Every structure is written in C-alpha cells, then in structure tokens.
Amino acid sequence: MVPGRLSVVGTGIRPGGHLTREAQHLLRGADRVFTVVDGLTLDRLRELNARVESLQDAYAVGRRRDDSYAEMVRRILAPLDEGAHVCAAFYGHPGVFVWPAHEAIRQARAAGHRAVMYPGISAEDCLFADLGLDPALHGCQSFEATDFLLHARRFDPTAALILWQPVTLGDLRRDAFEHDPEWVKVLAEVLAADYPADHPVTVYEAAVFPLDEPRREQVPLNRLHEARFSQVSTLYLPPAAPPALSAERLERLGISESELTFGAYQLHRRG
Amino acid sequence: MSDNTHKLLSSLAEDPETLERFKKDPEGVMKEYGVPEDHQKLILSGDKEKLADEAGIDHNKLQFIII
The missing domain is CATH 3.30.950.10 (Tetrapyrrole methylase, C-terminal domain)
Structure with missing residues (x-):
C-alpha cells in the first residue's frame, strides 16, 4: 500500500478572509478536499480545487452528532488507501472543538498514513x-x-x-x-x-x-x-477580582512583595 | 447569486479597507463591483438573513461542528 497523505486545515471564521496562505497551498495541491464550511467559503475552496466535497450532509435532524462525525472521518480517510493527498478543511481552527478533525488524524496515522494538522483562526x-x-x-x-x-x-x-x-x-x-x-x-x-x-x-x-x-x-x-x-x-x-499574591510561595522563594517588579499588564489588572 | 455580488461579498470578507469604504458608501462600492440592482436593494434593505441565505451562509440552514 502506498501511504496516503492527510492535511487538516482551518478556514477561519470570515469566509476567505481568514484562509491562510499555507491552507490555500494545501487545498490547491490536494487530490481530494472534504469540508465543513459555509457557502461563501465553499465557493472560495472550489476556486482553489475542483474536487471539493461538502460533508454538511453527514448531519441530519435527530441523528446523533457522534454518528455524523464518524461518517465524516470515514469519508475523509477512504481515499488515503489509494495513496491520495486528502485535505480536510473545517471552519475556524481545525483543532479547536472539532472532534472529527483530531479523530481523522489519529486514525490516519494508526493506518500508516502521513497526517498533519495546520492551524486556523478560531472563534x-x-x-x-x-x-x-x-x-x-x-x-x-x-x-x-x-x-x-x-x-x-x-x-x-x-x-x-x-x-x-x-x-x-x-x-x-x-x-x-x-x-x-x-x-x-x-x-x-x-x-x-x-x-x-x-x-x-x-x-x-x-x-x-x-x-x-x-x-x-x-x-x-x-x-x-x-x-x-x-x-x-x-x-x-470576566474575572470576579484580581488574583491574590501567595504569601506562602513568596516565602518559599525567599522574597518579599516589595522586591517584585510587576509588568504593565499586572498593574493594569489591579486597577 | 451573481458573480459580481459574490465578488463583492468575498472582497468585503477579505479586505477590511473595502469593507470600510462600503460602510461609508455602499451604493458607490456596489456600482464599482457591478452588483445587479435587485441584489443592491437586498443589501441596502439590511435583510441580512435573506442575503446570508442567498450567499449560502445562513446559520439556520447550516450545522456547525459542536463537539
């Protein structure tokens, strides 16, 4: 078996505007693209690669989300066995609150394929x-x-x-x-x-x-x-109050509060 | 959705300066992009839901990944 290659990218939140150059490069070069994005982003992805397949139809009212995600992973992984370069594109950051993205990476690696996640702009x-x-x-x-x-x-x-x-x-x-x-x-x-x-x-x-x-x-x-x-x-x-210095930790470190140099951000939060 | 409307929406999503210009002079920017009159009316009407629906990004019709 020729190992396949899986690239998992994020398209960000703003359609097109948050698409990194790195992601665009991967999307352009992939043999297949599977995606969960909005319509405007889908159009943008189709400008980059004609072989884009939306995974939105994996969802259905009353269907458990975990079943939808398992189907997404199956569809993403299938072409890898033919040695293809698959790009999976999820809106936002593909590693932030995106179970199927991480699961696809895990399963692809376990099956001997090369799999890499690339960051995107999250909510x-x-x-x-x-x-x-x-x-x-x-x-x-x-x-x-x-x-x-x-x-x-x-x-x-x-x-x-x-x-x-x-x-x-x-x-x-x-x-x-x-x-x-x-x-x-x-x-x-x-x-x-x-x-x-x-x-x-x-x-x-x-x-x-x-x-x-x-x-x-x-x-x-x-x-x-x-x-x-x-x-x-x-x-x-927002925080209910600023954090309190730990007298016990200062003592362990052998220093007093007057010896500390606070950063501008620490002074800011004290008000 | 027409190509020109689509181009405008893409520019607004990708180019903050065009977005700022659009906020100040929507008619001028839409003319510049050759947005058809019915879409100009739709955009000016502020009916974002209908517009988002036409553009395919209506939240009510999309499922987002929730873990």
Missing part, C-alpha cells in the same frame, strides 16, 4: 480581538459548557472563563441543537457560588458574514437563562 481568536481580551492579563480558562456543568471542576474566578457551545446545555441525547433554559439556570446557580449574582456574562458570536458585526450581548448571570443561544454562541465571564 476564540476572534473573541480575543472583539472583546479586547488578552489571555495573559488574567489567565484564561476554556471549557465546553455542558462538560463544565456536569463535572465538579476546580476553576479560578480571578481568571477569565470561556464556556463554549451553551446551545448544547440540556441536549442529553447529543442529537439536538437547542438548549434547555432550565439547565442554563442551574449553570448560573453553580457559577453564582463564585461570582456575584449580577456578574456580567457576554454572549459572544464572531462575525461570519461580511456585513455582520460580532454579537457582544451582556446579560447578568442571574438572567442568563433568558438569553438566546445559537450554535456559534460562546459565553465569556
């Missing part, structure tokens, strides 16, 4: 730009919303908190794309143990369509259940 990257958030300033934690709610996570309310895909809250069978406000209420109650009841939560959506502005809707934590979520919504909670 989180757009969030950093649109909300003016630098993850270095406070630290930044990122969780899948349902996973965060169901597990007893230890997180730090003095750092930024990003909760992805709140639209899945309450989707027990993993086959729907609508949330249950009751689950959002429970999420808000859990968060209220560490944040003020009216702590601002931003419902964020990156601008996809060229004429769109990003969605930056602020909702108090105790009214989060009233917010509307789409598949591309993300929740952002």
Whole structure:
C-alpha cells in the first residue's frame, strides 16, 4: 500500500478572509478536499480545487452528532488507501472543538498514513480581538459548557472563563441543537457560588458574514437563562477580582512583595 | 447569486479597507463591483438573513461542528 497523505486545515471564521496562505497551498495541491464550511467559503475552496466535497450532509435532524462525525472521518480517510493527498478543511481552527478533525488524524496515522494538522483562526481568536481580551492579563480558562456543568471542576474566578457551545446545555441525547433554559439556570446557580449574582456574562458570536458585526450581548448571570443561544454562541465571564499574591510561595522563594517588579499588564489588572 | 455580488461579498470578507469604504458608501462600492440592482436593494434593505441565505451562509440552514 502506498501511504496516503492527510492535511487538516482551518478556514477561519470570515469566509476567505481568514484562509491562510499555507491552507490555500494545501487545498490547491490536494487530490481530494472534504469540508465543513459555509457557502461563501465553499465557493472560495472550489476556486482553489475542483474536487471539493461538502460533508454538511453527514448531519441530519435527530441523528446523533457522534454518528455524523464518524461518517465524516470515514469519508475523509477512504481515499488515503489509494495513496491520495486528502485535505480536510473545517471552519475556524481545525483543532479547536472539532472532534472529527483530531479523530481523522489519529486514525490516519494508526493506518500508516502521513497526517498533519495546520492551524486556523478560531472563534476564540476572534473573541480575543472583539472583546479586547488578552489571555495573559488574567489567565484564561476554556471549557465546553455542558462538560463544565456536569463535572465538579476546580476553576479560578480571578481568571477569565470561556464556556463554549451553551446551545448544547440540556441536549442529553447529543442529537439536538437547542438548549434547555432550565439547565442554563442551574449553570448560573453553580457559577453564582463564585461570582456575584449580577456578574456580567457576554454572549459572544464572531462575525461570519461580511456585513455582520460580532454579537457582544451582556446579560447578568442571574438572567442568563433568558438569553438566546445559537450554535456559534460562546459565553465569556470576566474575572470576579484580581488574583491574590501567595504569601506562602513568596516565602518559599525567599522574597518579599516589595522586591517584585510587576509588568504593565499586572498593574493594569489591579486597577 | 451573481458573480459580481459574490465578488463583492468575498472582497468585503477579505479586505477590511473595502469593507470600510462600503460602510461609508455602499451604493458607490456596489456600482464599482457591478452588483445587479435587485441584489443592491437586498443589501441596502439590511435583510441580512435573506442575503446570508442567498450567499449560502445562513446559520439556520447550516450545522456547525459542536463537539
């Protein structure tokens, strides 16, 4: 068997505008292209390569997402056995919240093919730009919303908190794309143990369509259940307070606070 | 969707300066790109959902990967 080659790329959020030169090069040279993107990006990909196949039809209402993803992986991997160079293009960053991209890489490598992932611009990257958030300033934690709610996570309310895909809250069978406000209420109650009841939560959506502005809707934590979520919504909670210096760690290091030189970003977060 | 409308939308997605120019003078930029009159009306109407639908990026008709 001649080993195949799998290149997994991201197309970013803005159709075409976020497509890296690296991704364009790979897309142009591939024997087959499989993709999950919007229509404008699909047209752009077709300008680069005539052999583009959309994987959107792997989804169906009532079909479990994991079955859809397994089908995507099967279709991406099939031409590799003929020694083809396959390019799989996912919107955003192919390695950020994209199970089938990582799974395709794992399975391709296990079958003896060459498989490489190339980065793209994710929704989180757009969030950093649109909300003016630098993850270095406070630290930044990122969780899948349902996973965060169901597990007893230890997180730090003095750092930024990003909760992805709140639209899945309450989707027990993993086959729907609508949330249950009751689950959002429970999420808000859990968060209220560490944040003020009216702590601002931003419902964020990156601008996809060229004429769109990003969605930056602020909702108090105790009214989060009233917010509307789409598949591309993300929740952002700013820190509740600046972090406290650890006297115990300073002592272990044999230094005092007066000896420290704080960076501009550390002074900024102290207000 | 016409080629010219498509070209305009692609430029707006790829070129922030054209997007800024478009925000200030949408009619002028659409004329420059030769966008057909019915699409010009649609764009000026602000009916983004219909436009996004025509461009194939209507969120309501697309499934996004959610893990």
